[in-house]
Amino acid sequence: MRIVIIGGVAAGAKAAAKAKRVNPDLEIIVFQDEAEVAYSACGLPYVIGGTITDQNKLVIRTPEEFAKDGIRVETGRRVVALDAANRRMRVRNLQDQSEESIAYDRLIVATGALPIVPRVEGIDLDGVLTLRKIGDLARFKAIFDTLRPQKAVIVGAGYIGMELAEAFHELNIKTTLIEKFPRILPKFDPEMAQLVHDQLVEQDIELILGDGLSKLQGENGRVIAVVTESGKVIPADLVVIAIGVRPNTELAMAAGIALGKTGAIAVDSRMQTNIPGVFAAGDCAETIDRVSGQPTWVPLGDIANLQGRVAGENAAGGNAHFPGVFGTAIFKAFELNVAMTGLSEQAARAQGFEPVSVLLRRGDRARYYPGGREVTIKLIADRRDGRLLGAQVIGPGKADKMIDIAATALLGKLTCHDLENADLAYSPPFSPVLSPMIMAAGALSSRVSGVAD
Amino acid sequence: MRIVIIGGVAAGAKAAAKAKRVNPDLEIIVFQDEAEVAYSACGLPYVIGGTITDQNKLVIRTPEEFAKDGIRVETGRRVVALDAANRRMRVRNLQDQSEESIAYDRLIVATGALPIVPRVEGIDLDGVLTLRKIGDLARFKAIFDTLRPQKAVIVGAGYIGMELAEAFHELNIKTTLIEKFPRILPKFDPEMAQLVHDQLVEQDIELILGDGLSKLQGENGRVIAVVTESGKVIPADLVVIAIGVRPNTELAMAAGIALGKTGAIAVDSRMQTNIPGVFAAGDCAETIDRVSGQPTWVPLGDIANLQGRVAGENAAGGNAHFPGVFGTAIFKAFELNVAMTGLSEQAARAQGFEPVSVLLRRGDRARYYPGGREVTIKLIADRRDGRLLGAQVIGPGKADKMIDIAATALLGKLTCHDLENADLAYSPPFSPVLSPMIMAAGALSSRVSGVAD
Structure with a gap:
């Protein structure tokens, strides 16, 4: 066979x-x-x-x-x-x-x-590319080595766009991110996405939001500027199209x-x-x-x-089942680790849930133990039964660990009441005495049940 | 009231x-x-x-x-x-x-x-102490500052004993660990405990196993040696009793x-x-x-x-419930992070389960991304229904993250089939494409169902 x-x-x-x-x-x-x-x-x-x-x-x-x-x-x-x-x-x-x-x-x-590539004027100019396949690296390298780009525009502020912004920053290329949506990270709730927004600005990434790509201007076959739908002209010798796939x-x-x-x-x-x-x-x-x-x-x-x-x-003749996903994702944006799983509060409401949420900031180690870093957690449950719906974790701390706890909690169909009594691993080098995720679940639990934590 | x-x-x-x-x-x-x-x-x-x-x-x-x-x-x-x-x-x-x-x-x-303190001869000598309360620090500091101990014996190779061994190592005090049980970490399965054993030996901690404290020898009111039940005499100017509480x-x-x-x-x-x-x-x-x-x-x-x-x-008049524990624990032993949750394979068998397990070693990041470190995972499920029973994770890598995933999986009463399709957070700086815990669950699932992963 x-x-x-x-x-x-x-x-x-x-x-x-x-x-x-x-x-x-x-x-x-x-x-x-x-x-x-x-x-x-x-x-x-x-x-x-x-x-x-x-x-x-x-x-x-x-x-x-x-x-x-x-x-x-x-x-x-x-x-x-x-x-x-x-x-x-x-x-x-x-x-x-x-x-x-x-x-x-x-x-x-x-x-x-x-990759989605809009058929706008100038899209075939030298210096305009997508970065999705391993073969695209050679094209990037050719541009980088020959043109030594000074100013890049990344069209699309998705995960890839933001990872590339950081990469270009490492290469000392001044970078502008253009996003048609009025804010970055639409899958995150606005107050969480703002943390990443602020980080990008702090790292000297220029953000143009609520404005799409209109066309590309060239000279001698090479891109020299991006024109946005609102008419902004942004000089650029490197343009990456990262609006999605x-x-x-x-x-x-x-x-x-x-x-x-x-x-x-x-x-x-x-x-x-x-x-x-x-x-x-x-x-x-x-x-x-x-x-x-x-x-x-x-x-x-x-x-x-x-x-x-x-x-x-x-x-091959087996009988395995794939049960679906929770939309768990993580990426690094400069000093921040940015992660989510499940539904945002906005998405939960749109889907007919009755979301209630907490937002808290905590260290990821015992306070007295050196090297701890903060995470900001947003945890979301349904008001009616306390069932967890989603989590977002952003910070220099262990967002990956926190979000994997939350993703596993979603997998187990846990409520915030369940999670607030989770038996997670504690020792000062690894965690505060109660994990930030337990603290978030406890606070959320109080909102579901009406008792203050 | x-x-x-x-x-x-x-x-x-x-x-x-x-x-x-x-x-x-x-x-x-x-x-x-x-x-x-x-x-x-x-x-x-x-x-x-x-x-x-x-x-x-x-x-x-x-x-x-x-x-x-x-x-x-x-x-x-x-x-x-x-x-x-x-x-x-x-x-x-x-x-x-x-x-x-x-x-x-x-x-x-x-x-x-x-702390359990055996009433053996010499137990009240200067230089013999327990370290459990914050007040004990002053006693330790007095001994350390005045006697400048060169050689310590820690009686008891539990978590505290091992953490103290590392602390003494930091202070350049040559340390011997005595444990009455024939091996360290009896709550871990032997092949996992051996990883920590090897690490202690490598770090120049002397291990005496299967031998208990018999008495303490002193001179001018100060401890000078520990005598074991088998008759070994171990010179020591600092003795910590850490046999348990x-x-x-x-x-x-x-x-x-x-x-x-x-x-x-x-x-x-x-x-x-x-x-x-x-x-x-x-x-x-x-x-x-x-x-x-x-x-x-x-x-x-x-x-x-x-x-x-x-x-x-x-x-205060509320009605909260504490649902119990999974025995999750973690500690640092020099270069190793050592964690467990749930039952060991041995304990599971003793309690009437039909445990089946896998052991695997994996990096905690994508292999090509710098800074990844290894974890060795033992994951245990019941052969009859695949229900997860426990996990042990040891290594220089993110044992805390792995064990918290496992502890949350236990909380959700998940099977290894459930966990092998967990939607955990992946991006090269944070994880291999499939988390080591997913790989372990997949391998374990194959053993439960009889299909090789």
Whole structure:
């Protein structure tokens, strides 16, 4: 039996490895249109900023390593047509443009997401780029080495935009972030997003909010300025388009694979599409938000890995289920660690919950123990039953630890009453005597029950 | 209405503050036989080792600060007799030995725990001490400053013993740890405890296991050597007795307050004893192990705070419940962070579970991102249904984060299948793409279900 996997970055690579482990007798072929497979795109901003000095470190596994495990990885091959009825596909060799027809028994679509690039005037100028694939690093490096950019504009203040802002700051490139939405981090509640806003301003990142990209001005084929919708002209010799990504679904759609509400490929909990034997995983696939129960689309590397594991197991004959996501995310913005899980208060209200929240700032170690740093926590529960709905944690302190506690609490469908009596690990080098998350849950619990903490 | 609280270190101090917040009209008196209240005993080893330079920082709140909130704190006062039938007690002023009779409406017993000191020959020699109270620091400092000890023996390789070993190492005192049990860390499974054993040996701590304290040899009233039960003679000019603590229950017992199986004061989930209106909290009180459902006794500062909060609320007329503990604990042993929650594999088997476990070692960041450190995780579930039973995490990496994820998973009664699809926070500076805890859960899940991960 042959499993073909289209795409080999995160979900595809993971699915291949998992399928082979479940059934070593399977023939597994991965078609990948880039030169590399199994790499961490999340590491790109850190290569650009210089934290990671060798971009090859981002490659987790080479085609040769896959081959040792009996997995055939074909790079530089694009699947250009899919015939699901006859279980065949046409695969183009991107080097010589030759095509061949390949049959499969089971298929995993892991085509990922594509950067959204607005077709505005000047978008093809030199110095304008997206940074999503490992191959984009060479383009950036060429610009950086030859043009020595002094002034960058990043269009889009999402996670990637902010990580790039920090990377450019490391490279001493004066950076402006343009965001069409009136504030940064719309998934966070405004008072939390403001903490990051202030940090960016403090770090000398210029923020232009509520204003979109109108066009790009060039000279001799090179970008020299960004013009916003409101007419602002911002000089720039480097422009990164980071307004977001969309699921890469053209191939699937053409083959009759159904999309969901979000525009990503609809799958059941086994990651199977509407076509039996055809699975989808990673940034091209839809999933379920486990707090609201609604379809959602979360194009993140860890989710891709989790989904790839399930799709791989099932394609190989197993019966694994992917239960959905909580929208957990974290990123570093200069001195701040910025994390969230579940719903914001705004999103919870919009979805029909009756959210109540607390906001508190605490150290992440015993006060008397050196090296502690602060975290600001916003914890949200439903007023009616105390069920936790979401958390946001921002600060120089251990936001990752706090948000993982909250994410696990959501997974356990805990209430704030449950969490306020959590038995978390305490010792002065690691935590205050009661974890900031317990303190937040206690304060929230009082608001739900009406007793002051 | 008057609430009297006996003891004001952790549970007592927390209970006083909570009761006052619940009902500001209450009269609250705290009797404390030491000079300080509301201090962190957990910080003592770090004062000794010099990480914390000012011992006053351990004091979280002074009697004067309590007074501002309308709470009367009487230090240097020992409650020497309790008449529960008539709701009165006799309180001795430790300065002038005068006694007075005090009435109460509600009582919270927070008498803590006492170090176990074996009545062996030489136990009263100079240079032999326990380190449990903030007042013990002065005694240590006197010995350290005058005798300049070169060679210490710590009797007991529990958390405190090991923290002190590290502190003495910082002070360039050659240290030997004696433990009667054949290995250190009996609550951990042997292969995990061995990691800490190796670390201690590597740090030049001498370990004598399976051998107890027989007697102490002195010269001119000062200790010069420890003699073990097997007859070993270990030269020492500083000896710390750290073989454990016992609940301080004499006063309660004499008043007819019932003890539980563990020897600590029995309480219901409201922290109320067998006598209505009398509560107990902290190191003197028993609780429930939430994995096994059995009574347990966990004398740790965070648990004392959680219990104090509940006892204070209820004494003030509220109706809070303390649901029990998972035995979560963490400590630092030189370069290693050492943490556990729930049951060890050995304990699980002894309690009638059918444990199955995995052991894995992983980095706590993406491999390509600098600064990651390793953690070794042992994760344990019941073979029959995959329910998580416990976790142990040891390593230079983020053991605190990993164990808090596991402790929250236990709180949510999660299975390893649940945890392997947790939506934890990923970004290269914070985590590998799949958290080590997810990897462990995935591997464990395969063992429960029979499919290789």
